[in-house]
Amino acid sequence: MSAKAGYQIRLWNDFLARAQLVLHDTSALRRAQLVTWKNLLEQGSARLAATREEVVRRRSTSTPDFNILKITHRSGYEVTTHSAFLAHLLDSFASHGQGNLFLRSFLTMLAKEARTTIPEIESPWLVRREVSMNVDDDANYGAIDLLLSAPASSFEIGVEVKIYAGDQRGQLLRYQRFLERRHRKTGQWLIAYLTLDGHRPTAHSYDLGDATEEEVQRARQSILLLTFRKQIRHALEEALPNAGSPRVRDVVSQYLETIRRH
Numbered sequence: 001m002s003a004k005a006g007y008q009i010r011l012w013n014d015f016l017a018r019a020q021l022v023l024h025d026t027s028a029l030r031r032a033q034l035v036t037w038k039n040l041l042e043q044g045s046a047r048l049a050a051t052r053e054e055v056v057r058r059r060s061t062s063t064p065d066f067n068i069l070k071i072t073h074r075s076g077y078e079v080t081t082h083s084a085f086l087a088h089l090l091d092s093f094a095s096h097g098q099g100n101l102f103l104r105s106f107l108t109m110l111a112k113e114a115r116t117t118i119p120e121i122e123s124p125w126l127v128r129r130e131v132s133m134n135v136d137d138d139a140n141y142g143a144i145d146l147l148l149s150a151p152a153s154s155f156e157i158g159v160e161v162k163i164y165a166g167d168q169r170g171q172l173l174r175y176q177r178f179l180e181r182r183h184r185k186t187g188q189w190l191i192a193y194l195t196l197d198g199h200r201p202t203a204h205s206y207d208l209g210d211a212t213e214e215e216v217q218r219a220r221q222s223i224l225l226l227t228f229r230k231q232i233r234h235a236l237e238e239a240l241p242n243a244g245s246p247r248v249r250d251v252v253s254q255y256l257e258t259i260r261r262h
Helices: 003-062 078-090 101-114 171-182 213-222 228-242 246-261
Strands: 126-134 140-149 156-162 189-195 223-227
Touching (some): 078 126, 078 140, 078 156, 078 228, 101 189, 101 223, 101 228, 126 171, 140 171, 156 171, 171 189, 171 213, 189 228, 223 228
Parallel strands (some): 156 189, 189 223
Antiparallel strands (some): 126 140, 140 156
16 A cells, blocks of 8 residues: 555544534434423423313303303394393393392483483383384384383383494484473483494484474484493492492393403
């Protein structure tokens, strides 16, 4: 073997030895990194499991998503959910058994919002749903969602509930005509337009062929705007702590949760 060939072999052997050292060092580094990642994953998994257990524990006591209206998809129904439930709460003789509790809170809120005096707040009122508004001249003024009548009909409150339905032609003007004729001497009446967000009625609500501009303006100014999320929620929250029945408190709380989220 020539000196040159021997020298080349030594260089090649030296290269291989250095390469093996590099490979060994790299494998050791990778092994250390893998161990580090494994430890991090194990710690993260343990924390995730603990967090999951805590969430399950809290949900088992607070049950934030257990709401009958949400489960049965009834939260968006205007007539059979919102109008029906509100009318039931306002009825002093209904099955909630709380007498005038919710009615008193509702009327107090209305008087404040309308800046007026509502008589006989402490007395039971007649609460009716889908009331046909006909008068002596046989004129048909449609049906309003809720009509609350004080004892001896000394004061009446019409409530038009709107969740997703649109306004009917001239409906608010028709309701105003009915109540104006019914209380021609005293003027003791009020119409509330109850929505989720407090939007104003459309011009369609006042559109009647024989309406004068003065009558339309009077109707626009007299309509009281209410929202479920603000005024109704506040009235129910004011009354709820005084409810004597745990079942009533639970059901009303579920309803309050529904209108907060809706």
